[in-house]
Amino acid sequence: MKEHATKAAAFIKDEARTDWHDESLWFVRSRRDKAAHGIPEWEQLRELASQIKDHTLSHLDEYLEAFEAKAIENGVTVHWAADAAAHNRIVHGILQEHNARRIVKSKSMLTEECGLNEYLEAQGIEVVDTDLGERIIQLKEEPPSHIVMPAIHLKKEEVGELFHQKLQTRKGATDPQYLTEAARQHLRQSFLEADAAITGVNFAIAETGGVVVCTNEGNADMGTHLAPLQIHCMGIEKILPKAEHLGVFTRLLARSATGQPSTIFTSHHHKAKDGGAMHIVIVDNGRTTQLGRPDFRNSLKCIRCGACMNTCPIYRRSGGHSYDSTVPGPIGSILTPGIDLKKYSGLPFASTLCGSCSDVCPVKIDIHEQLYKWRQIIAEEGLLPTAKKQSMVMAGKVLSRPGWYKAAGKSARWVTRWLPRPLIYTPLNTWGKARELPEAPKESFQEWYRKNRSAS
């Protein structure tokens, strides 16, 4: 796998586009701030949400079993999947049982994580993603670059050209209103013809055995209510104890995600429609392993609002695709190494550790602290890239020997002052790639101190 930094370097080659991406996301972050500041008890809500999740994770087995029992009582069929492969097999099995060949799907990071689309398509099943952003990237054959705004990396000109090729819109048309209308017409046909609808789950309620799905477009509802078969796929960490806890989480979710006071549709599914069938697939896929890591289990509190991405200076300037992970950004960088540490060992370094992610997280995950902890583990396991490893070893030596440290400081001051630019700004000087080195002072602090203070 290419390092995040390598992919990010490719992304930032187009400076104007990088600025545009950065500003688009910062705009969403600003909207989040405005919405959050409108709620006097915001910080209290974050603390409550965090504690409710702590409680739930500490009784997860009991809540999952209570949830299942209640769902079965409601006439819902519940399945359990240990990993992605089992999840895909189960979903395919349900579809086969109902002879379903045309599927509409609403946004679900879990099915993305499991590679469900590819799996079903290989079995000859048609899957249409129905969230506009998801449909765009599906037609473009790309993965999502953001968990809430999957096509945030694309310009309207690119969407216009794509829709011209795939949906026969006017050549050169770029008006979002026009393009959205074209998608609406195209998707409506898919909804009416679908044999089954698959959705993700935002919250699952142990007390009632129901699932809650939040969208702005209404696509999940168009799918589930028109198709005779509805399937909801959820990770084990989606559970909340009671309906009353939805009060806390629905207040936080949309405000954190897009700055809206609520998602437009907050749908509560408990039973199949008349003559229909409802299935819920509960998936582990590495989550119990993460639960077993005290330093990282907090990441399971995530409600997938994307606020940490919108605020992250690295994400905003490197784009979601540079993470090469289903969930990118700060939260992705602590979740994904838990799944495959070797493959994703670069991600915890895609951060300045500024802590902005932890500040905006609605469930108070200590994201930047976990990033730092992953770095320790990656170094201990010997997974650092050679250049980083050697410079760390060197830095360790220098910092632990006062004599070396003094000599290094002196030579650095001399070098930056007297050497010609081309000798300083070499490919080895990664700091100097896009930045000027600071002007070196004439003397070190120690030298200054000796001269001015030590005499007294």
Add this chain to the structure above:
Amino acid sequence: MSKAHIIKAIQAVRPDPCPLPVVPDFEAGDRPVREVFGSVAAQSGSRVVRAEDFVGLATAVRTIYHKEIKIATPLRAIQSDIDLQQASPADLNGIDVAVLPAQLGVAENGAVWVTEADCVHRVLPFITQHLVLVLPEDRIVRNMHEAYAQIKIDDTGFGVFIAGPSKTADIEQSLVIGAQGARSLTIILT
């Protein structure tokens, strides 16, 4: 056997028990809920009107939209242009305006609670081109905590908070009203 496997895996590693916090009753603002509801709903793109400003609900709907629209409604006060009990999905797809009773409004986010019992067909509030919800004014609560305290989410097989017309900003963050669901939402307060 996956279930036993997952439950066992959780039991092997689950954290020490943490207490479940009590959600307190948050302080109310000074503004009346009706006023907050109206302004927040308007910001989300909903139209809020009072029934008393019109001569009957039917007039209200036909004044706000057009006279020649195809209306679907279970309400007795308005003539439905389609027999909802008999309607197929294709019939529902041809509806211009669905007029549905609603149970509860939430001031802090302009959301309105609608259940399966109110809409006859679950898909109706979504598939219709435009949606009208009829809400008794005295059924507006302050926030989502009060809302969940008043409703029972599993009273029917399906219930939804609707907080505006269907929308998307998936193309360059430009807000477009009318994504996959209703292109407009009118809330008539009675």
